[in-house]
Amino acid sequence: MLPSSTMFIFFPALYFILSAFVSPSSGHVNSCRSFCGNITVDYPFALQYGCGHPGFRDLLFCMNDVLMFHISSGSYRVLDIDYAYQALTLHEPHLSTCDSIVLGGRGNGFAMEPWREPYMNPAADNVFMLIGCSAESPLFQGFPGKHLPCRNVSGMGCEDYYGCPAWDMFGHKRAGSMFGSGPPECCALPYEATKAINLTKLECEGYSSAYSLAPLRIDGPGGWSYGIRVKYSMQGNDEFCGACEATGGTCGYGSDGIRQVCMCGNLNSTSNCDSVSSSPGTMPRGMKMFAGLLTYMILRMTTKQIQIASW
Ligand SMILES: *[C@@H]1O[C@H](CO)[C@@H](O)[C@H](O)[C@H]1NC(C)=O
Ligand SMILES: *[C@@H]1O[C@H](CO)[C@@H](O)[C@H](O)[C@H]1NC(C)=O
Ligand SMILES: *[C@@H]1O[C@H](CO)[C@@H](O)[C@H](O)[C@H]1NC(C)=O
Numbered sequence: 001m002l003p004s005s006t007m008f009i010f011f012p013a014l015y016f017i018l019s020a021f022v023s024p025s026s027g028h029v030n031s032c033r034s035f036c037g038n039i040t041v042d043y044p045f046a047l048q049y050g051c052g053h054p055g056f057r058d059l060l061f062c063m064n065d066v067l068m069f070h071i072s073s074g075s076y077r078v079l080d081i082d083y084a085y086q087a088l089t090l091h092e093p094h095l096s097t098c099d100s101i102v103l104g105g106r107g108n109g110f111a112m113e114p115w116r117e118p119y120m121n122p123a124a125d126n127v128f129m130l131i132g133c134s135a136e137s138p139l140f141q142g143f144p145g146k147h148l149p150c151r152n153v154s155g156m157g158c159e160d161y162y163g164c165p166a167w168d169m170f171g172h173k174r175a176g177s178m179f180g181s182g183p184p185e186c187c188a189l190p191y192e193a194t195k196a197i198n199l200t201k202l203e204c205e206g207y208s209s210a211y212s213l214a215p216l217r218i219d220g221p222g223g224w225s226y227g228i229r230v231k232y233s234m235q236g237n238d239e240f241c242g243a244c245e246a247t248g249g250t251c252g253y254g255s256d257g258i259r260q261v262c263m264c265g266n267l268n269s270t271s272n273c274d275s276v277s278s279s280p281g282t283m284p285r286g287m288k289m290f291a292g293l294l295t296y297m298i299l300r301m302t303t304k305q306i307q308i309a310s311w
């Protein structure tokens with residue numbers, strides 16, 4: 001017989017030994033985190049289906065160490081993911097910069113599947129500059145009676161952009177045709193003004209996009225960063241992932257592409273990994289047998305020791 005005091009010490013000890021084998025939180029590695037070139041791809045993003053937050057599924061792809069961002073308007077290169085500020089920086093070869101202007105409607109612009117809109121949008125301080133838009137463009141409807149939607153965004157706009165070397169070859173006169181006979185050659189907008197930068201729909205030849213990370217206004221368009229700055233958000237329902245990771249799990253989503261799951265080693269939980277390890281019903285068969293065998297062996301060993309001790 002086991003004295004009751006021994007049982008009191010023994011069973012909690014057994015629980016810890018067993019949970020070391022059964023609990024997925026011990027030595028569990030995040031199988032969803034990865035790298036593409038020198039960019040870390042981590043929650044809410046992922047490169048594998050089923051990993052990350054469902055709002056960002058089928059979004060990032062790694063090709064020859066180049067991280068690509070894919071939405072309905074096209075593919076963009078990811079230059080950086082800023083997890084602290086929840087922002088991505090994108091670039092594409094047909095985006096006009098201070099050094100070159102790309103016309104012919106070859107640029108992607110920026111337009112997303114509507115279901116992605118709650119999860120990300122170009123930053124409010126990112127300026128889109130539409131170039132060579134037709135007088136029939138929806139942008140200029142009602143012009144000159146109505147106000148043009150064109151305006152400066154965070155101190156960046158077309159008047160300054162015209163000062164770039166890229167405009168020299170177009171013989172742009174700095175006096176400009178802004179409020180002259182025709183539409184302006186360039187029209188600057190924040191993303192929210194149109195909700196999509198679709199060059200076909202807006203009848204524009206090209207576009208540029210710039211953002212400024214400096215808190216103070218940078219002098220001149222040569223100092224702007226050219227690219228698309230996208231802010232992302234998990235829409236507040238991120239307690240799920242917080243609880244999952246706190247219990248040693250990895251955040252993912254189910255095959256429906258909507259429901260979040262917490263991956264706990266070989267098991268998936270609909271809440272977190274504590275709920276998995278405390279419920280023996282979800283333990284796989286092999287693990288149950290192993291746990292059973294281990295319990296039996298420990299009990300036998302301990303019983304023998306107690307028998308020896310009681311001699
Ligand atoms: C990645 O490497 C490139 C050059 O190789 C560098 O310009 C860039 O800043 C790096 N990005 C990160 C996130 O470290
Ligand atoms: C757990 O979920 C991930 C992501 O959906 C899936 O790839 C994996 O097969 C699931 N594992 C189990 C044991 O259901
Ligand atoms: C852009 O607009 C055109 C014309 O309205 C449309 O056919 C096309 O699907 C749009 N592209 C995107 C990516 O939304």
Ligand SMILES: *[C@@H]1O[C@H](CO)[C@@H](O)[C@H](O)[C@H]1NC(C)=O
Nearest residue numbers: 150151152155156157159160
């Ligand atoms: C934008 O800013 C420039 C100076 O930086 C100014 O000359 C111009 O009038 C502004 N444009 C608009 C549309 O407010």
